[in-house]
Structure formats: C-alpha cells, structure tokens
Amino acid sequence: MGSQTPLRLPVIDFSKPELKPGTGEWDLVKGHVHAALRDYGCFEATFDKIPLDLREAMFGSLEELFDLPLQTKLLNVSKKPYHGYVGQYPHIPLYESMGIDDANVAENVEALTSIFWPQGNSSFSKNIQSFSVQLSELDQIIRRMVLESFGLEKYMDEHMCSSNYLLRVMKYKGPETTETKLGLSSHTDKNIVTILYQNEVDGLEVQTKEGEWINLKPSKHSFIVMIGESLYAWLNGRLYAPFHRVMMTGDKARYSAGLFSIPKAGYIIKAPDELVDEEHPLLFKPFDHVEFLRFYYTEGGQKSAAALKEFCGV
Ligand SMILES: O=C(O)CCC(=O)C(=O)O
Numbered sequence: 001m002g003s004q005t006p007l008r009l010p011v012i013d014f015s016k017p018e019l020k021p022g023t024g025e026w027d028l029v030k031g032h033v034h035a036a037l038r039d040y041g042c043f044e045a046t047f048d049k050i051p052l053d054l055r056e057a058m059f060g061s062l063e064e065l066f067d068l069p070l071q072t073k074l075l076n077v078s079k080k081p082y083h084g085y086v087g088q089y090p091h092i093p094l095y096e097s098m099g100i101d102d103a104n105v106a107e108n109v110e111a112l113t114s115i116f117w118p119q120g121n122s123s124f125s126k127n128i129q130s131f132s133v134q135l136s137e138l139d140q141i142i143r144r145m146v147l148e149s150f151g152l153e154k155y156m157d158e159h160m161c162s163s164n165y166l167l168r169v170m171k172y173k174g175p176e177t178t179e180t181k182l183g184l185s186s187h188t189d190k191n192i193v194t195i196l197y198q199n200e201v202d203g204l205e206v207q208t209k210e211g212e213w214i215n216l217k218p219s220k221h222s223f224i225v226m227i228g229e230s231l232y233a234w235l236n237g238r239l240y241a242p243f244h245r246v247m248m249t250g251d252k253a254r255y256s257a258g259l260f261s262i263p264k265a266g267y268i269i270k271a272p273d274e275l276v277d278e279e280h281p282l283l284f285k286p287f288d289h290v291e292f293l294r295f296y297y298t299e300g301g302q303k304s305a306a307a308l309k310e311f312c313g314v
C-alpha cells in the first residue's frame with residue numbers, strides 16, 4: 001500500500017439507546033456493519049451494555065482459571081474438537097485456552113466450575129455466564145442486521161435458533177523478549193460470528209484482503225467482531241472471513257475472551273436460493289459444521305490452505 005498511516009478497522013457504535021430494529025439509527029448502523037464485514041470481515045464495536053466492573057472482573061476470573069494446575073485444567077474435555085482445554089503446543093508455547101460450551105446457560109457453567117473448584121466458585125460462574133449472556137445480545141444484533149441487509153428476514157428465526165454459544169477464554173504468556181513471538185497462528189474462524197474482548201495487552205492482528213496485517217488496539221470499551229466461515233459459506237461468499245493471528249511482545253500476559261456463535265450439530269449450512277444466481281454461483285455444497293470441524297482438525301485439514309473448499313467446495 002505504501003501509505004504511512006497505519007490501517008485501522010472501522011469502528012461501529014452499538015451503545016445508542018435508540019438502536020432498535022425498524023429505527024433510522026438501526027438502519028444506519030446496519031449499513032456500516034454490512035460494509036465493514038464485506039470489506040474487512042471485521043470491525044471494532046463499542047457496546048456499553050455490559051458494565052465495566054463485570055468486564056474487569058472477567059480478567060480476574062481468567063487469571064484464577066489459568067493459575068489452576070495443568071491436571072485440573074485438563075479435566076475440561078469436550079466431544080467437539082477444540083472445545084475443551086487447548087495448550088502445551090510446541091509451535092505456540094505462549095498459548096493456552098479453555099472452551100466453555102453453552103456459556104450463557106447457568107447450569108452448564110456451574111457444572112464446569114464445580115469440576116475446577118469442587119468446593120465451588122460462584123463469582124467465577126456468575127462472571128462467565130453473565131458476560132456470555134450480555135455479549136450474546138450483541139451477537140444477535142449483528143446477525144439480525146446482516147440478514148436484514150441481504151433481505152433474508154424470512155430465515156431469521158431458523159438462523160437464530162440453529163446456533164449455540166461457546167465462550168473460549170485465552171491466555172498468552174508474555175514472551176519476555178523485545179522481539180515479536182507468535183501467540184496464535186494465522187487462521188480463519190469456522191463459526192458464525194466471533195466477538196473478542198481483551199485486557200490491556202495488544203497482539204491481535206487481522207489481515208486485509210490485500211494481505212496487509214492490521215494491529216488491533218481496542219479500547220477497554222470496545223470489542224472486536226469478525227465473521228467465521230459458517231456465515232461466509234451460508235451467505236455464499238458475500239461477506240469476508242478474515243485471517244487473523246496473535247503476535248506477542250513484552251512480559252505481560254494477554255487475556256482474551258471470545259464469544260463464538262456456532263451452528264448446532266446436525267444443522268445443515270446451505271446458502272439460501274436468494275444468494276445464488278448466475279453472477280454468484282454456489283460456492284459450497286450443504287454441510288454440517290461439526291463434520292467440517294472434524295475434517296479441519298485432521299492432518300489433511302490442517303495442511304490445507306482452504307479447508308472448507310476442500311471439504312465441500314462446488
Ligand atoms: O485472542 C484473541 O484475541 C484471538 C483468538 C482467536 O482468534 C480464536 O480463538 O479463534
């Protein structure tokens with residue numbers, strides 16, 4: 001690009017009290033969401049519905065969680081790949097993460113909490129669950145806007161009811177070097193929408209369509225929103241699912257929490273007829289997200305530069 005000013009993601013404000021479907025404000029924001037997701041697959045969202053003290057308390061809870069002994073953290077196993085504890089990988093030694101399935105549902109979070117803390121830890125389960133519930137509101141606003149922006153209102157209920165929420169919490173140790181070290185390898189997300197919230201340590205980078213990396217520096221009042229390949233495929237390629245990675249420097253740990261809306265197992269992702277025509281031929285055969293994930297985490301899937309295309313490309 002040769003330009004001197006660093007690239008920045010669009011910033012979109014979701015804090016206005018009058019942001020309700022059918023209002024002028026809603027339509028304005030909807031246009032910005034559509035353009036940002038089409039051009040970058042990603043934007044920074046300001047959203048003040050989650051109280052700052054809860055957002056701050058989340059990081060205390062994450063610290064407590066990752067400070068548990070490894071044997072305890074390994075007790076979080078999931079049938080779905082990449083949903084339980086992930087860490088101790090030689091190629092990304094700074095990274096550890098923990099997936100909490102259905103993190104918006106109190107019983108699930110409480111059950112997982114009692115595995116980690118048999119004596120109980122109600123502030124942990126409350127923080128995780130309220131954060132997830134409140135952030136899922138933003139996920140739903142964004143997905144509603146996306147569907148409306150393509151005139152796909154008739155699919156709204158089906159779309160909203162065919163997903164659940166995974167909260168994946170991450171810790172990246174500071175590498176204690178001045179050189180930049182890989183925290184998390186470049187990848188695209190495989191789910192519908194991802195919303196990330198981080199502590200004051202930056203490191204997330206998003207790649208533009210032209211191949212430039214944007215260093216993200218969200219404020220403590222903003223979230224990073226991006227779309228994953230399930231939504232990209234369902235919309236027959238109309239929005240962009242960006243590559244992103246985490247690069248770390250310095251000695252402070254980066255904590256982040258991502259709310260991932262994920263298609264339910266058994267739900268078949270099939271682009272609506274409205275988005276398929278001569279100009280936009282069908283890109284992917286209908287597929288089940290969980291089966292795609294299984295392929296993605298095989299050796300062949302991990303090696304593939306375009307796993308979804310290999311799995312079900314037309
Ligand atoms: O830690 C982050 O901000 C990004 C994590 C991420 O990309 C992922 O879990 O898919």
Ligand SMILES: [Fe+2]
Binds near residue numbers: 187188189244
């Ligand atoms: Fe990601």
